[in-house]
Amino acid sequence: MDMFALYNYWVVIFLMMTGFYVVIASGNLVKKIIGLNLFQASVFILYISMGKVSGGAAPILRETVQTYSNPLPHVLILTAIVVGVATTALGLALVVRIKEAYGTTEEDEIHSQDESL
């Protein structure tokens, strides 16, 4: 049971790292943004995991329920999701402008264009 107690977190860490890998290993500007989204979505799962109480219910108060999961991580992650989509929108808008200015969304091609200036 002790193994299972942390298993959830280990999988989430693996997920976070796959997202992180996409951000830093990919050379395509769009894919980097998608990677950021994967990374952040996995962090959200980490937060929500820590709020779970076994046998608990969703924190909407009812007469019949005694144990609720922790509402605070939910609130924090609602905020973080919004921050995430704001970043995504801005990042993608930048990508569109970069494509218009450089004709490519590959990092190394952009780099070589700027070098030749």
Added chain:
Amino acid sequence: MRDNPVLRVVTKITIPIILLFSLYVQFHGDYGPGGGFQAGVIFAAAFILYALVFGTQAVRIVVSPSILRLLTASGLLLFAGVGTVTMLLGGHYLDYDTLAQNPLLGQHLGIFLVELGVGITVAAVMITVFLAFAGRRD
């Protein structure tokens, strides 16, 4: 896509339902899942659907860029304004207790207004962002 009659009819039927649902989510957030943010996104989704089927120009006729700009600002102003009012009423910023004689009533009023502000700005920003991306096609 605009020439497909099935799509046009279904869209026209669905959009009022989506808008209605977003209002439900907006005002029922105290009792069930949901709230201003989710409602704003769903509200915007109705416009995005409309834009996908009937073209962005059709949406611009409904909400012009200046109206979107006004809505974007007014939602945030509403939220921040509620805080300012509570400050003027002698409480701390966003202390809704001051909004009514009965603190519970004040909380209800405060949360209602604040969520409304969130809904307005989120919907306006989402529509703006979508139109900005869609309008970029040459």
Added chain:
Amino acid sequence: MNELINIVLLGLLVITALAAIRLHDLFAVTIMFGIYSLLAAAVFVVLDAVDVAFTEAAVGVGISTILMLATIGLVGRQEKPPAHRSLLPLVVVAVTGAALIYGTFDMPHFAAPDAPIQQHVAPRYLEQSPSEIGIPNVVTAVLASYRGYDTLGELTVIFTAGIGVLALLGLRRRRSRLADSPEEEP
């Protein structure tokens, strides 16, 4: 039962994330991200976070995916396969991941009711909010009142993104031809 569902969902998440690394067709990567969000939303439901699930479904599967598709429609869907594979990102990720795993060993166990997080601050929200706020959805109560200022900040972030997109892309450009749906092009 819940544990079982959770394990299956997490397994699917791993597969989807790995697929997103392997694929070079950005359209497919975006779809993988949409699926990932949907699965994450399902995990949130299992973990009792219904509000978060709702939002993740609306934002991750909805808005973010649409924006990604719109962008791909504008910039092209093919990622150039990397010319050379560098080991550095893998090393960075491995070190970061190892650090996090190291950190888990002193973590309170998953779903433990006696974890510090369940003992401090949060109980007041569950116990006092009926008398202090008076609405049943505690998430809304915390979001809009106890931590209302965070929500004001969150709204400001969205507002900033709106300003940014307006400044970068603008709305004023009128086209003679009506724009088609962004999904059609790829």
Added chain:
Amino acid sequence: MTLTQLPALQVILPLIAAPVCLLLRSGRLAWLLSILVSTTALIIAVLLLRLVLENGTISYTYGGWAAPWGIEYRVDIASAFVLAIVAGISTVVLLFSRVGASWEIKSSEQSLFYTAYLLCLTGLLGMTATGDAFNLFVFLEISSLSSYVLIAMGPDRRGLTAAYQYLIMGTIGATFILIAVGLLYMITGTLNMTDLANRLPALAQSRTLRVAFAFLTVGLGLKLALFPLHLWLPNAYTYAPHVVSAFLAATATKVAVYVLLRFMYGVFGSSFAFDSMPLQFILMVLGALAVLSGSTVAVFQHNIKRMLGYSSVAQIGYMILGLSLASVSGLTATLVHLLNHALMKGGLFLAVACMAYQLGSTRLADLAGAGQRMPWTSAAFVVGGLSLIGIPLTAGFISKWMLVVAVLETGWWPLLIVIVAGSLLAVVYIWRVIEMIYFRSAATADGPAQEAHWSLLAPVWLLIAANIYFGIDTQWSVDVAQLAAQLLFGVHA
């Protein structure tokens, strides 16, 4: 009544002004609103500083909910000091941008520009004043997103890639901070910084706490451009609009340094940060490398803005060195340099902006002969440069001196070599500019390029004069920094 509301007004005022500014159609009106708000913010910050110096730390709870249930603003001497720096620099840069921004930013985009500027100010002030770890993340993102927008508004297409690069690295940093805050919350159950500080000592052995500490340091390191996480900075400062470069260079990284030292001393406590973790060694090495590599690379730059960018990396290195000494004197040196570097970099970037407007370039080679054509601007640059080097009677000398004293006091004398080497390298790169503007004649004397408008020169000289003032009359700045450092240290003493 009003006085108790000051901490909230400090941040709320620019926040409310931002949406109003969006609705203003005219750039001139948007500017007027921004300068009014920024000046008011400066007045509030000064009032707050006086209040905390007299009555001690101020706590303000949002929504009337007591911490740790609600969100608390905590203004102590250090944060009021930083608030005053940010609001002050913002006001001076806005004075400059009445003319400056009207040349750099399209008139149709000016109200958007000032809206983003106000949002950035909101975010920076909020980060400084907040006493809540998650609220910090939210305001960090407000300041970050708005600075991406401001940078992308630059005239060059490379502004877009610089903004994108900054967005990716900044978001990775923010996500690291988010992970750290989550781990801290997980083991303590609280998000309030004071509450965290009370609960963390009992958990000093926790491996989770160590990881949280590491993630927070790396995340903030990305934000404050700590070597080797500084890669976004030179491009961002080079290709942003000139007024934006001045504003961000003088404020954004400073606020991140302040947040780092607040977490090190005010939340984790110096005993944990420096005894349980190898922080001292790491920060010292990175700080020294930042000073040496930043200064060396600056010497070889052809673009004067990029040169100042690398010099910023080096100057951040000095601040980190002071931080790593784990002594009151070291911390005092860091705080004094926070102010002095804001003054010198703000002044230098604004002076460069004047040259760029008149001569049409920020390439070093194109500035030849500027000394004759723009005597006042050139003189301002020289004085700012001397301050950057650390010549006596300038503010830069004071911060270097305090750092040297702190180094000697703690016995890390090898760092003296680093500090002296950094100054010598600064002499070299500042001299390259002086040589170019005074001792070379313009290759193409086309057009009578002349001195910048007085409304541009006035803000430049305001900052340059402050460099001299704080170089001679150190009473105020050093005293306040020392009190702030003692207070920060006292938390866990």
